[in-house]
Amino acid sequence: MPSISHRGQAMPVSPFRKLLPFADAAKQAGKVVYPLNIGQPDVLTPPEMMEAVRNADIKVLGYGPGAGSDSYRHKLAAYYQRAGIPAEYEHIMVTTAGSEAILFAMLTCLNPGDEVIVAEPFYGTYTAFAIAAGVNIVAVTSHIEDGFALPPLADFEAIITERTRAILICNPSNPTGYVYRRDELEALLGLCIRHDLYLLSDEAYREYCYDGATSTSVLSLAGSEPYAVVLDTVSKRYSACGARVGAFVTRNPDVWQAAFHFGQMRICPPTLEMIAAEAAADLPPSYFDGTRAEYQARRDLMVARLRAMPGVTCPVPGGAFYVVARLPVDDAEKFGQWLLEEFTLDNQTLMLSPANGFYHTPGLGIQEVRIAYVINRTDLAAAMTCLEVALREYPGRTLHLAGAAAVEAAQPFAS
Amino acid sequence: MPSISHRGQAMPVSPFRKLLPFADAAKQAGKVVYPLNIGQPDVLTPPEMMEAVRNADIKVLGYGPGAGSDSYRHKLAAYYQRAGIPAEYEHIMVTTAGSEAILFAMLTCLNPGDEVIVAEPFYGTYTAFAIAAGVNIVAVTSHIEDGFALPPLADFEAIITERTRAILICNPSNPTGYVYRRDELEALLGLCIRHDLYLLSDEAYREYCYDGATSTSVLSLAGSEPYAVVLDTVSKRYSACGARVGAFVTRNPDVWQAAFHFGQMRICPPTLEMIAAEAAADLPPSYFDGTRAEYQARRDLMVARLRAMPGVTCPVPGGAFYVVARLPVDDAEKFGQWLLEEFTLDNQTLMLSPANGFYHTPGLGIQEVRIAYVINRTDLAAAMTCLEVALREYPGRTLHLAGAAAVEAAQPFAS
Structure with a gap:
């Protein structure tokens, strides 16, 4: 049988889609999965x-x-x-x-x-x-x-x-x-x-x-x-x-x-x-005003919620509709999988993109995730509540109550 | 200034589009140009x-x-x-x-x-x-x-x-x-x-x-x-x-x-x-019957007309909607350009694809053209009349009356 080309073998699995099979299984099992993994906005197309x-x-x-x-x-x-x-x-x-x-x-x-x-x-x-x-x-x-x-x-x-x-x-x-x-x-x-x-x-x-x-x-x-x-x-x-x-x-x-x-x-x-x-x-520049205001409100909500979570590091992104946050977990990919396979809060969970797929240097971004704020604020708030609870329950969490204050003090963006 | 990549420099000009500037100029000058160069059918989209x-x-x-x-x-x-x-x-x-x-x-x-x-x-x-x-x-x-x-x-x-x-x-x-x-x-x-x-x-x-x-x-x-x-x-x-x-x-x-x-x-x-x-x-197989019959009628018309032209070699294509024909000309690309720049019959001319762009080996196909039968039969017939007259007038024609019979006899498909 002829072989696959080297480049064909080297092609990476899309980092946004890595956890998809687990998300599908979670949905099959009847869970609500908030999709924060992919930059697919819910905003209406003009x-x-x-x-x-x-x-x-x-x-x-x-x-x-x-x-x-x-x-x-x-x-x-x-x-x-x-x-x-x-x-x-x-x-x-x-x-x-x-x-x-x-x-x-x-x-x-x-x-x-x-x-x-x-x-x-x-x-x-x-x-x-x-x-x-x-x-x-x-x-x-x-x-x-x-x-x-x-x-x-x-x-x-x-x-x-x-x-x-x-x-x-x-x-x-x-x-x-x-x-x-x-x-x-x-x-x-x-x-x-x-x-x-x-x-x-x-x-x-x-x-x-x-x-x-x-x-x-x-x-x-x-x-x-x-x-x-x-x-x-x-x-x-x-x-x-x-x-x-x-x-x-x-x-x-x-x-x-x-x-x-x-x-x-x-x-x-x-x-x-x-x-x-x-x-x-043909749409006038004013077309963007409403969408921009909505994204900014979502960003503000998400950043505020993330920063309120012990051990989470989260810069304030100035644009686009993503944030990369560092979570107090051993491995964001394992955590993302656990969210879909093991976790549920009132039958809800969320899907994140592990950030290691966005780094070229092996070993970087292991604790980081990319979160897209592409869903409405009610759902976004519910997803943040899920995340907050999950970070307390996840067996691989790295923050223990004794160390929480110290980690928070070390966080350069705490305000 | 940074340079263009080797592959960028090596990219060929599309053989269907080589003569486009000349066709545009001919149309600008008010000529009717029958487009037989590209496989863009006139058949209605379902x-x-x-x-x-x-x-x-x-x-x-x-x-x-x-x-x-x-x-x-x-x-x-x-x-x-x-x-x-x-x-x-x-x-x-x-x-x-x-x-x-x-x-x-x-x-x-x-x-x-x-x-x-x-x-x-x-x-x-x-x-x-x-x-x-x-x-x-x-x-x-x-x-x-x-x-x-x-x-x-x-x-x-x-x-x-x-x-x-x-x-x-x-x-x-x-x-x-x-x-x-x-x-x-x-x-x-x-x-x-x-x-x-x-x-x-x-x-x-x-x-x-x-x-x-x-x-x-x-x-x-x-x-x-x-x-x-x-x-x-x-x-x-x-x-x-x-x-x-x-x-x-x-x-x-x-x-x-x-x-x-x-x-x-x-x-x-x-x-x-x-x-x-x-x-x-969802369209049934019968959808293709009408289109196929139309293409076959066009093919029959075109092959018959091409074979009736002295010195033209033309196989009977069994499918698709193209024919590659050999013309009694010095260089099909020059002929194609001449058709657009110099020739006119009742203010009409035609656009062909020189076949050298379809050969990989340099020097092959110099006398050949690809003709797409993607226009209606009336126009196709008019285009064939243009071609017939043009082959008699083109300064680089290779067929002279004395040799015409011999060339025709050598043509394996003459019928």
């Missing part, structure tokens, strides 16, 4: 999107242009410009979700064996794309103690080799919620200019920054044109994860052209969902 | 597909399962079984078009540097996928003189090396229209078994076989389970090229699982278009 598809008069559902329809690219350019991002029609290639933008960036910017530096913890799926593209991720570690801020530039400098071709960031960050400041991004760009590296920026959560903050696109940095590539998607922006429409945006015409050839390979992005995305691109 | 999308009650357009929705996979299994193909729910992974199935097959079955054997001329885009996946295509040549039949097994044996991992066929073939006989497929499978190779079969045109013939899926061959992978799509089957929904189908559970990990990487296929595809899967 009705304009489905309405546009319903109204489309399509007799032959034919191929579209490889870079996306002209009308959508023009509207997307207008959307970027409203957001203060200098992206024009010719800088935009529509992709099949953000996923394809990530893959095309790796295929276009890196040779097999080349290295891309990513600050960990990072969106675990980057690892899968790197394996598919034959490139190596090299991680610099950010730390929960300072809210997962950009690590010192010296940490990046220290791991740059002759094979380094790019730095990849996610801003606002999945999983940490960290929002990069403009001066941090300028410093990163300076590093990229000095070392001739691409600066790839996954900006899927652009609109979701809290406390009045806004995120900065790498495309808006002076001098970024040759280096910056934005990887984008409508998935989170409009709560339309099932519409597989994203974008690869760069002001470097050679990079655009090369990525476009990969786009021609797969002929075109999904036609119907691009119609939906085009309708969304 | 209204059931758009109807299903219109009727879908979607409040949150969320992520779907990585392998496609359960309901669609079950209906697709029923479709395969009606077609005599032993594929069950668990053998099917829904992909984002046939394109993704091809990419996942290369990523799953081959390591970088491994070789896949393909009979040329072949669907030019395979080359792009091979470059993206870092694998090497090795070609065996099929010949217009015998209608592009499967080359002798000895030709395959001669180029098998220790790096060979797979044989990839397209059946019925794009671009040649050749339909592999069951005994040919059995021989190929035997070769794969002897040399431990995957047998990858692109069966996008399964339903479109003519003169009462049917196509055979590699999945239906006895003993094929460990070796056979079918790459499928709804694009041509239902004239729904813009619905980016395909399938990766194998009875080898290890291969399925590895491909599924690539599927998890991109999270899920397009949700709305999968709903459309599911509605199509």
Whole structure:
């Protein structure tokens, strides 16, 4: 029997889905399982999107242009410009979700064996794309103690080799919620200019920054044109994860052209969902206000509840809709499985993403989890109550009453 | 400025699109251009597909399962079984078009540097996928003189090396229209078994076989389970090229699982278009009768017209909706450009695909073109009249009246 390729064997199991079989079993057993493991918002998709598809008069559902329809690219350019991002029609290639933008960036910017530096913890799926593209991720570690801020530039400098071709960031960050400041991004760009590296920026959560903050696109940095590539998607922006429409945006015409050839390979992005995305691109900036306020209220609720739990370390994420928290448990993956298999509070439990799947360095994040605040506040509060009780009951808990006060005192964010 | 990756630089321009700028200019100049270059059928998409999308009650357009929705996979299994193909729910992974199935097959079955054997001329885009996946295509040549039949097994044996991992066929073939006989497929499978190779079969045109013939899926061959992978799509089957929904189908559970990990990487296929595809899967086999009859009538018209043109060699394609013909011209690409830039008959001209883009071996197919019969018969007839006149006027024509009779006599299919 022929064998599976090495890359096929190396492909990781999605960290969001690792615990799925246990969650399925828990649901089968009649438990209510709060899904805090995956960034699938409950926010309604703008009705304009489905309405546009319903109204489309399509007799032959034919191929579209490889870079996306002209009308959508023009509207997307207008959307970027409203957001203060200098992206024009010719800088935009529509992709099949953000996923394809990530893959095309790796295929276009890196040779097999080349290295891309990513600050960990990072969106675990980057690892899968790197394996598919034959490139190596090299991680610099950010730390929960300072809210997962950009690590010192010296940490990046220290791991740059002759094979380094790019730095990849996610801003606002999945999983940490960290929002990069403009001066941090300028410093990163300076590093990229000095070392001739691409600066790839996954900006899927652009609109979701809290406390009045806004995120900065790498495309808006002076001098970024040759280096910056934005990887984008409508998935989170409009709560339309099932519409597989994203974008690869760069002001470097050679990079655009090369990525476009990969786009021609797969002929075109999904036609119907691009119609939906085009309708969304017409929504005014005010559309985001309601959703942002809701996410901020959820974040506030969740952070307050987590910080009130003895032994839990939890930064205040400035954006996206995730928090990475450190729990007083021996192993967050075991704890996550125990929550689904053993635990119940009034027949309820919750599903978390163990954060080790977001770290590249083995052994990091063992006590950490990523929690997505993508369910309504009533359910979120109920889930937090489950977590609080579970942390007292879990056999592998590491906090004992005697030590609780000391741990809490050592927590830098206790307020 | 950072450089483009080698694979980015190596990506070929789509052979169907090479002449597009000239076609655009011709249209701008007011000419009618018959599009025979791309497999974009004019056949109406079944209204059931758009109807299903219109009727879908979607409040949150969320992520779907990585392998496609359960309901669609079950209906697709029923479709395969009606077609005599032993594929069950668990053998099917829904992909984002046939394109993704091809990419996942290369990523799953081959390591970088491994070789896949393909009979040329072949669907030019395979080359792009091979470059993206870092694998090497090795070609065996099929010949217009015998209608592009499967080359002798000895030709395959001669180029098998220790790096060979797979044989990839397209059946019925794009671009040649050749339909592999069951005994040919059995021989190929035997070769794969002897040399431990995957047998990858692109069966996008399964339903479109003519003169009462049917196509055979590699999945239906006895003993094929460990070796056979079918790459499928709804694009041509239902004239729904813009619905980016395909399938990766194998009875080898290890291969399925590895491909599924690539599927998890991109999270899920397009949700709305999968709903459309599911509605199509419910269509009875009789749905294909009308479309098949129309394509056969077009094929008959086109082959008759081409064979009546002096110096043209044209096999009778048994399936798909293409023909590869040899024209009495110095260079089919130059001729194709001349048709768009210089030629006009009553303000009409046509667009062809030069066949050199379908050959892997440099220098082959220089006089050949692929013509897609995807427009109505009236237009097809008008396009053939244009071609006939153009072949008499083209400055680079190679047929002169004195030699015409001799060339015709040498044509093995003259009837």
